[in-house]
Amino acid sequence: MIDFELTSEQQEGIKAAHESAKELFRPVSRYYDEHEHESPQELIDKMWERRGEGIFSMGLDVTSALRIEELCWGDAGLYLCIPGPALGGAAVFSSGTKEQLGRFLGGFNEGGPKWGAMAMTEPHAGSDTAAISATAVRDGDEWVLNGEKIFVTMGKRALENSDGFVVVWATVDKSAGRAGIKSFVVPAGTPGMRVEKLEKKLGIRASDTATIVFDNCRIPFDNILGSPEVKKTETRGFRGAMATFDATRPIIAAQAIGVGRAALDFVKETLESKGIKIRYGAPRQKLTALERDIMEMEANYKAAKLLTLRALWMMSQAQPNSLESSMAKTKAGLAVTKITQKAVEIMGPLGYSQKHLLEKWMRDGKINDIFEGTGQINMLVTARRVLNYSRDQLK
């Protein structure tokens, strides 16, 4: 049964994360927005020092989502810079064996800051993941990887630090379609893997977004996540990718929620400072347009949050959560987009000016409606599940 009471451990985690967001993230938020590709080294070092406080070890659970909300309330781009296995870790976690979990993730928070990343998207394969054309060819006790991956979040950092890694999706058998697509862990420093370029972006500019090229990149055979066997009869798509999305989509939703709440808090505090109170509970016909807007923003924020917590809670109970993960991601991506845009609208020039961070949150928020499956794709996944349609029946 879902319990809405937060444990004392969760409350402490939220408090610690909120303090970091307020003291460390917010003061440098504008600077790193304006200095894209500059590493927030001081912040990384400070976050590394604080890793014992529970904010550092981001898992794939309700407690982590609550912390992530706080950190992204501070700054979503800087949150992505915190050392950790990130989406690459989620891929290992959801498809790796016990031995691989120990090998790739054990001790990740020791010895010095390092990062993980996940590389699925290619120039002609984004939403259509089945079009992945990077290849993995077995050669004795190695795999040889070739191809180009784009838009890899924290790709540069994952490659720069020893012990970092990238999880790469590639096909071992093109004729098998989806069933031939597998994921592989490529440790930082592996010859044949290089960062080709960094994107300049609308938002989350503190986080690097890299193009990574694999040119005859050799990795050990047992770096494949999941079975190397290709089951051509597999109709439900490549399970590893789906299992990864089930884990990562609610985490992205938690990031969205944090940015949305930052905008909501800003609007409410500004209105309050001008003596404008929101009359909760007033009859609907007596509400002002402003009050209705604020209440709608809050309702969207809360609905997204509850869906997110549910998806993660189900995962921690080992319950299938594909539907709930996609629902949470769809709602949260949409909610943050609506909330931040409405906040800018309500605040007018205050929202548009760079004097405040609100315009930045509007830019930062939008990515949550794009990566880990766009809003449209997650809506499609949700519709298929609710209506019990196959991938071919509902495109």
Ligand SMILES: Cc1cc2nc3c(=O)[nH]c(=O)nc-3n(C[C@H](O)[C@H](O)[C@H](O)COP(=O)(O)OP(=O)(O)OC[C@H]3O[C@@H](n4cnc5c(N)ncnc54)[C@H](O)[C@@H]3O)c2cc1C
């Ligand atoms: C800042 C940033 C960071 C990223 N980080 C990562 C990362 O770490 N790892 C990674 O692998 N990828 C990452 N991505 C890539 C991201 O996941 C893809 O951009 C996303 O999945 C969309 O794919 P696409 O770019 O090919 O767009 P398209 O698939 O070409 O989509 C374009 C538009 O068409 C819509 N569309 C596509 N198909 C359908 C359909 N069947 N029905 C309805 N609408 C549809 C989409 O919703 C979208 O609005 C990142 C992207 C960005 C911008």
